[in-house]
Amino acid sequence: MQLVVIEDVLHPQSASLLQAMLHLRSKVFAERLNWQVESLDGQERDEFDDQAPTYILLVEGSHRVVGSVRLHQAARSSMLAQVFPMLLEGGRLRVHPQMIESSRFCIDKDLPQPHHGSGRHRLNVRSAQTSFSSLRTRTLFAGIVEWCLTNGFRELVTATDVRFERILRMAGWPMSRLGPATFINETESVAGSLEISKAVFERLRPEGYSSFVTLATRKRASS
Template sequence: MQILSISADHYASNHHYLNQMHQLRAAVFGDRLEWEITVTEQGERDQYDDLRPTYILAIFTDQKVVGCARLLPASGPTMLERTFPQLLERGSLDAHVAVVESSRFCVDTSLPAGRGGTLHQATLTMLAGIIEWSMSNGYTEIVTATDLRFERILRRAGWPMRRLGDPVAIGNTIAVAGSLPADRASFDQVCPPGYHSIIEHGDAGLFRSAA
């Protein structure tokens, strides 16, 4: 399983992966979780996809996208502050430049390979990829709007979320906002065996890619 980060400058050369990502989001958030989202033949997308985010994707050996997340600097427009301010204790983030927002995290857990542990390998691979990318781009904190189910998953992964407000019923789920550290200890905690680094090493040497 490979982790891929796709910045706005590389959308065109990775359009086949991004198309799969939007279809995966539609399948997970629309079909499985039955969230109130907009789904078209092209899959699920919203206004935050127009802000040139970076996407983190988990790619299986057959070039299938099995996990995804969207990352945007929290100093700019975010889903948490603009769409779900009711999840924030003060109604706003007051984010500093070292905070990034993760949204639209999902994993195809029907994939047989990767089962057997406490959490699916694709889930742990995605968490490690998000932390690694955040650290390598100068972020120390990750904020997100999620639900109580995923909050439990993060706790099981050993990467517990610090709540930024009380849980709120939104649609058919109980949503909650939280903050997570982006540091080496967190990366080491969630990183699954065989993880392949997405970072070009150069002289920095922050991470070691597993063989």
């Protein structure tokens, strides 16, 4: 597994990875979770993909994207403020220059089809799938925190559901809610703030973790 950061969506080397990422997002959000998102030709994207985000991808092999997250400076664009204000106390997000917002976090939970075997073998396969999914999740968590530290961000905010809130807590990255839990399209959703620090990074980083690789970089606009 390798973490790849894409900071310039127009860079020629980014195209195939971005396409694979959009396919994964469609698979996870439109097909598996049945979210009300726009998926065209098997690719999921929205208006926030047009607002100069940074993407962190988890890549296996040369171009198999097995995890991804989108990061954007809350001072420039914010899903919480613009799309999900109902999740915020008082409907407002208190933005500051060291705040980054994450969205579209997803992990591919599929593994290559295992060989048929005994019931015990199938149980081991299921256990392996859970462990590998957890490794991917923790690796992407650690990559997010490392990128934020490198770029001077100290707080991450996001909109998610209570299931993923539990995953964050179990991983050792508990979320502080920014408002009440609210049902959105039959999903119990929450907004929250996550600490960015070296201590959090060390807690999340799995054994064998390798730092991210920046595939393409652009000059960042000031916030």
